Amino acid sequence: MRKRRPSYRLVKINYSYTVEEVARLFGTHRNTVRAWVNGGLPTCDRKRPMLILGRELAAYLKARRTKNKRPCQPGEFYCVRCRAPKRPAGEMADYIPITASQGNLIGICPECGGMIYRRASLAKLPEIERILSITFTEAKRRVSESSLPTVNSDFGRSEKP
Numbered sequence: 001m002r003k004r005r006p007s008y009r010l011v012k013i014n015y016s017y018t019v020e021e022v023a024r025l026f027g028t029h030r031n032t033v034r035a036w037v038n039g040g041l042p043t044c045d046r047k048r049p050m051l052i053l054g055r056e057l058a059a060y061l062k063a064r065r066t067k068n069k070r071p072c073q074p075g076e077f078y079c080v081r082c083r084a085p086k087r088p089a090g091e092m093a094d095y096i097p098i099t100a101s102q103g104n105l106i107g108i109c110p111e112c113g114g115m116i117y118r119r120a121s122l123a124k125l126p127e128i129e130r131i132l133s134i135t136f137t138e139a140k141r142r143v144s145e146s147s148l149p150t151v152n153s154d155f156g157r158s159e160k161p
């Protein structure tokens with residue numbers, strides 16, 4: 001039983017919807033619509049009832065759909081804890097090679113502070129490097145490098161250097 005994804009094609013772009021109307025349009029719960037608003041769907045004003053422009057609604061659903069199809073943009077890693085693609089904190093990541101052509105990119109989630117990973121091929125790195133600054137780390141060397149003091153403790157690292 002696959003839930004049907006709300007189609008932006010149902011939305012009349014020149015119409016202003018209340019939360020109720022949007023919920024009815026997609027046969028979904030009002031709380032779902034409120035979650036969209038919290039997730040970045042713009043509303044007209046703070047008055048009651050809250051109004052959502054059809055144009056904004058269609059754009060939001062369209063963007064969300066693209067996002068679901070491609071969970072991570074080039075500079076984003078998927079955070080398991082946040083269940084969302086995240087751009088690593090400080091726009092920084094370490095590249096740790098696994099094979100000659102494949103490796104892992106490791107960063108820190110700006111939201112929860114957890115480690116976020118992404119598999120990447122060496123060939124794809126130039127594309128990612130346009131967005132993130134990547135430190136190349138050799139897997140073997142990394143062990144001895146862990147004895148370096150932590151420069152920035154803002155990420156709440158608790159382990160001793």
Ligand SMILES: [Zn+2]
Nearest residue numbers: 079082109112
């Ligand atoms: Zn996270």
